[in-house]
Amino acid sequence: MTPVLVAEFASADELCAGVRALAGAGVTRLDAFTPYQVEGLQELMGVPRSRLRWIVLAAGLLGGGAAYLFQWWINVVDYPLDIGGRPYHSAFAFVPITFEMTVLSAGFAALISAIALGGLPRLWQPMFEVDGFERATIDRFWLAVAAGDRALDRSRDMLALENAGALRVVWLGGRS
Amino acid sequence: MIDDPVVIGDPSDGALSDQLLSTTWAPRNWKLAFAITGAGTLLLVSMITLTVLRGIGEWGNNIPTAWGFGIINFVWWIGIGHAGTFISAILLVLEQQHVRTSINRFTEGMTLFAVVQAGMFPLLHLGRPWFAYWLFPYPSVMGVWPQVRSALPWDTAAVSTYLLVSIMFWYLGLVPDLAGVRDRAPTLLRRRIYGVLALGWAGSVQQWRHYKIAYLTLAGLATPLVISVHSIVSLDFAESGLPGWHSTIFPPFFVAGAIFSGFGMVVTLMIPARRVFGLYNVITPRHLDMIGKLLLVTSSILAYSYICEMFLAWWSGDRYEIFEQLHERPFGFYAVGFWIMITCNCLVTQALWSRRVRRNATALFVIAIFVNIGMWLERFEIIVVSLTRDFLPSSWHQYAPTYVDLGILLGTMCFFGFLFLAFLRLVPFVPVAELKELKREVDA
Numbered sequence: 001m002t003p004v005l006v007a008e009f010a011s012a013d014e015l016c017a018g019v020r021a022l023a024g025a026g027v028t029r030l031d032a033f034t035p036y037q038v039e040g041l042q043e044l045m046g047v048p049r050s051r052l053r054w055i056v057l058a059a060g061l062l063g064g065g066a067a068y069l070f071q072w073w074i075n076v077v078d079y080p081l082d083i084g085g086r087p088y089h090s091a092f093a094f095v096p097i098t099f100e101m102t103v104l105s106a107g108f109a110a111l112i113s114a115i116a117l118g119g120l121p122r123l124w125q126p127m128f129e130v131d132g133f134e135r136a137t138i139d140r141f142w143l144a145v146a147a148g149d150r151a152l153d154r155s156r157d158m159l160a161l162e163n164a165g166a167l168r169v170v171w172l173g174g175r176s
Numbered sequence: 177m178i179d180d181p182v183v184i185g186d187p188s189d190g191a192l193s194d195q196l197l198s199t200t201w202a203p204r205n206w207k208l209a210f211a212i213t214g215a216g217t218l219l220l221v222s223m224i225t226l227t228v229l230r231g232i233g234e235w236g237n238n239i240p241t242a243w244g245f246g247i248i249n250f251v252w253w254i255g256i257g258h259a260g261t262f263i264s265a266i267l268l269v270l271e272q273q274h275v276r277t278s279i280n281r282f283t284e285g286m287t288l289f290a291v292v293q294a295g296m297f298p299l300l301h302l303g304r305p306w307f308a309y310w311l312f313p314y315p316s317v318m319g320v321w322p323q324v325r326s327a328l329p330w331d332t333a334a335v336s337t338y339l340l341v342s343i344m345f346w347y348l349g350l351v352p353d354l355a356g357v358r359d360r361a362p363t364l365l366r367r368r369i370y371g372v373l374a375l376g377w378a379g380s381v382q383q384w385r386h387y388k389i390a391y392l393t394l395a396g397l398a399t400p401l402v403i404s405v406h407s408i409v410s411l412d413f414a415e416s417g418l419p420g421w422h423s424t425i426f427p428p429f430f431v432a433g434a435i436f437s438g439f440g441m442v443v444t445l446m447i448p449a450r451r452v453f454g455l456y457n458v459i460t461p462r463h464l465d466m467i468g469k470l471l472l473v474t475s476s477i478l479a480y481s482y483i484c485e486m487f488l489a490w491w492s493g494d495r496y497e498i499f500e501q502l503h504e505r506p507f508g509f510y511a512v513g514f515w516i517m518i519t520c521n522c523l524v525t526q527a528l529w530s531r532r533v534r535r536n537a538t539a540l541f542v543i544a545i546f547v548n549i550g551m552w553l554e555r556f557e558i559i560v561v562s563l564t565r566d567f568l569p570s571s572w573h574q575y576a577p578t579y580v581d582l583g584i585l586l587g588t589m590c591f592f593g594f595l596f597l598a599f600l601r602l603v604p605f606v607p608v609a610e611l612k613e614l615k616r617e618v619d620a
Contacts, residue, residue, distance in 0.1 A: 012616065035189065036352070036613035037384040047381055050389045060397075074313060074321035081323055096330040096408055100337040103397045103404075107341040110397070111348055114390030118383035121375035128378070134359035136379055137352065137609075139189035 001031060001146035002126050004173030005157060006133075007166040008140055012038040014165035015141035019044050021160040022143070026151035033127065033142040052117060056109045063105020068098045130170070140167075147173060182274055182611075182618050184457040189612050193356055196458070196606045200370075201361050203601055204452055210597055216590020223583040224300065232303040234580040241563040241575035246301035248555045249585055251409060252437065253294035253592075254335065255430075255551065258402055259438020260287025261342060264349075265398035268391075274618075275466040277610045278458040282449070283442050284346040285605065289595040290441070291339045293588040298331070300584075327411040334408040341401055345394045348387070351377050352609040406434040413558070419496035420505070420562035423488060429481040433551060436474035436521070439467055440547030447541045449600060458606055461535040468534030471547065475525035482522070496567055504565045505557055509574060513553045514561075520550025 009015040015032060022030060023045065030045055032038075075081070076088040115121065127133055127144060136142045143161070145152055154171060161169045183192070227234050237244040264280035267273075299305045311332045313322050322329040354374035361367050377383065410430035413421040446467075450459045489501035505514045524546045533539045560575050599605060 032381045033379045034381075034384070035193075035356075035379060036609045036616070037388050039617070042381055042385050045381055047385055050386045052386050052389045053393060056390075056393050070313070071324045075324050079319065079321040083323070083325065086325065090325050093325040096404070096411075097324055097333045099400075099404060100330075100333040103401050104337045104340060107337075107344050107394055107397050110390040110393045111344040114348060114386050115375060117386040118377075118380075120377065120383070123371060123376040125376065125378060135190075137356045137359045137377070138193045139612075 001029070001144065003130070003144040004147045004149075005145040005152065005154070005161075005169070005171055006127070006130055007143045007161040007169045008132060008135075009143065009164075009166055010140065011165075012041070012141055015143060016041060016044055018143050018161050018164035018166060021164050022145065022157055025153070025157060025160065027145055027149055027157065028151065029146040029149040031144050031146065033133070033136040033144070035137050035139060035141075038141070050117070052110065052113045055113045056106045059109030060102045060106030064098050064102030067101030068094055071097055130172070132168070182277075182460070182462075183615055184460055187457065189615075192458075192612060192615075193360065193608050196608045196611070197353070197357050197360050197604050199453060199600065200357050200602060200604055201363070201366055206452070206597065210594070213590045213594035213597060216587055217594050219583055220587025220591050223580050223587055224296070226580060227300055227584070228305060232301070234578060236575060236577040236581050237301075238573070238575075240566060240571050240573055241560060243301075243559050243563060244575055245577050245581040245585060246297045248552070248559050249588065250294050250297035250301075251430075251555045251559075252552050253290045253297070253588065254409060255406060255434035255437045255555075256441045257287040257290035257294060257338070257342075257438065258406060258431070258434035259442050260284045260290075261338075261345070261398050261402045262435050262438065263442070265345065265395040265402065268395040269399055273610075273614050275463055277614050278455075278606050279442070279446060279463055280610075281346070281349060281603075281607045282446060282605050283438075284342065284349070285596065285599045285603070286438075286441060286445060287342050288339070288346060289592050289599070290438075291335065291342065292595065293592050295335060295339065296588065298335075327408065327415045330408045331412055334405045338401055338405045341394070341398055345391075345398055348391055348394060349607060349610075350603065351375065351387070352379065353604040353607060355379065356608055357604060402435075403431055406430045418562045418566055419494070419500040420489075420558065423485065425481060425484055425488065429478075429485070432474050432477040432481060433554060436471065436478055437547060437551035439471050439474065440544045440551065443467055443471075443540050443544035444548060445596060447537045447544075449605075450537070453600075455606065458611065464537060464540055465531070465534045468528045468540055471543070472525055472528040475521060475528075475547075479522040482518070500562060500565060504561050508561065508565065510557060510561050510564075514557050517550050517553040517557060520546040521554065524550075 007018055009018060012034065015034070015038065019030060019032060019041065028046075032041060032045065034041070071094045072089060080088045127136075127142070130142075132140070133142060143166075145157070154173075158169045158171065187195070235244060235246065237246065260283035263276060263283045267276035268280070299308045302308060310316075311322065311329070313329075322332075324330075351374055354370050355377035358367050358371040358374050361370060407427035407430065410426035414423060414426040416422060443464075446459065446463075450456065486501050489497040492498075505511070524543055527533045527539070527543060533543075564575050565572055
């Protein structure tokens with residue numbers, strides 16, 4: 001996103017007040033940057049629940065299924081070995097590896113999707129140029145409005161953010 | 177029972193971040209510790225070189241004791257690796273953040289480094305470690321595949337999965353704090369290095385919403401994984417027919433022992449680190465108390481398992497089992513080890529009934545050392561006594577480790593210490609973002 005309006009807050013509660021004020025005015029292209037996840041902020045901004053768990057579930061089932069089939073293929077079809085007359089296809093003996101591969105595939109899926117869905121790796125983004133933004137990972141809470149939001153009204157919304165308790169409200173969008 | 181604050185002294189978010197992130201750019205003066213553990217690592221390297229060059233005959237293993245120090249140390253280290261994931265995953269899933277946060281990353285690091293030590297032993301024990309890749313299923317020109325009805329390929333899958341998932345869980349947890357170091361470190365080079373490692377994390381709502389779910393999901397995945405790893409390790413034993421090994425009690429018995437020994441190692445590392453870094457405000461008596469209680473619980477499960485093992489041997493009516501459990505372990509050649517084990521694992525821990533002992537860092541540290549020793553001896557007793565006294569008296573033979581065995585054991589301890597020191601030096605080892613979130617939750 002290219003931010004046009006950013007605001008810095010000293011606390012999560014004030015940030016939430018700022019989000020409420022802007023969302024109430026119909027501004028939708030909002031993003032917030034916080035040092036830790038702020039409970040309730042996601043709902044306030046109307047961000048839907050992550051679909052990551054479904055990706056993880058699918059990857060786990062696929063990985064586990066593939067592991068079971070693979071074990072069956074190597075020990076029943078391609079390289080059957082008679083061990084005291086025991087059945088080649090021993091479902092119980094295939095359980096541990098199936099389980100481990102389910103967890104491994106699901107784990108990889110969780111890590112990779114968390115990174116990819118969060119838009120990472122992306123070592124630079126326009127917000128990093130904002131003066132003082134480095135405290136967003138430490139103890140400050142930032143709100144940004146992306147360019148192209150029709151509901152955004154420069155003077156009204158800057159005032160609204162100041163009233164919400166912002167330490168600093170900066171317009172980055174040039175003249176408008 | 178919540179009677180202590182989560183963070184003592186109520187520091188501001190900024191102060192807390194500075195205190196906990198600054199360990200990465202303001203090192204303590206511990207060159208000596210690095211030198212000692214580094215020297216021990218060189219010992220490890222030279223002993224491994226000797227083993228590879230001259231063969232496995234340099235170890236004390238021989239028939240009948242084919243599993244000597246190699247497997248004892250493997251099981252000991254992998255067991256130690258369990259507490260890390262127990263604390264960071266199981267306590268997260270159970271929503272016990274009050275006692276989990278601030279020690280979880282520390283224990284995750286411990287897990288990783290312990291698993292690294294553990295992994296070396298089976299590879300070296302192969303005798304021809306350059307063929308270690310045979311353990312994995314790959315399309316070989318010989319046209320053979322691993323036999324998955326044996327417990328050994330299960331072990332390969334379990335240990336490698338455990339290592340990989342632990343690394344993923346650890347790294348994902350680190351990302352916000354790496355970003356914190358990027359934004360707070362005093363020099364440009366550090367900012368760049370940590371900036372790359374943080375992948376450009378900005379803490380936006382979009383990032384957090386996926387991140388939190390992924391983190392919790394990984395914790396949920398790691399939870400059954402912890403239980404599975406040592407269960408599978410125990411099946412290496414239980415699948416065989418030896419007296420003292422062939423028992424259905426093994427999986428839960430091994431898991432309890434693993435978590436017990438892991439907590440012992442957590443305390444062994446945590447208490448010195450807490451003192452060196454002055455982390456009294458984030459690692460509080462609440463954490464010590466929790467670990468003390470968990471040590472006591474797992475110690476009781478172990479005591480119960482020891483009694484069960486003996487009872488099952490007697491109840492089976494099998495003369496070899498009875499001889500093994502009721503004669504050779506308590507009164508045989510290696511009986512001293514057995515009684516030290518009972519003292520360390522079951523008797524010393526009784527002091528933890530006292531709240532004063534649980535909250536006393538020094539007392540807890542001393543008990544933890546006993547636990548480490550006791551749990552090593554437990555694996556010695558299980559492995560060596562069963563192997564030296566199997567069915568045929570004509571094949572009985574005593575076992576003694578060689579200097580190479582002892583050098584490798586000492587070397588892994590030093591290598592573990594070296595990796596751990598490097599971890600404390602290079603990475604924010606108390607999860608700052610999580611701690612700040614928890615502080616806000618508690619204050620609200």
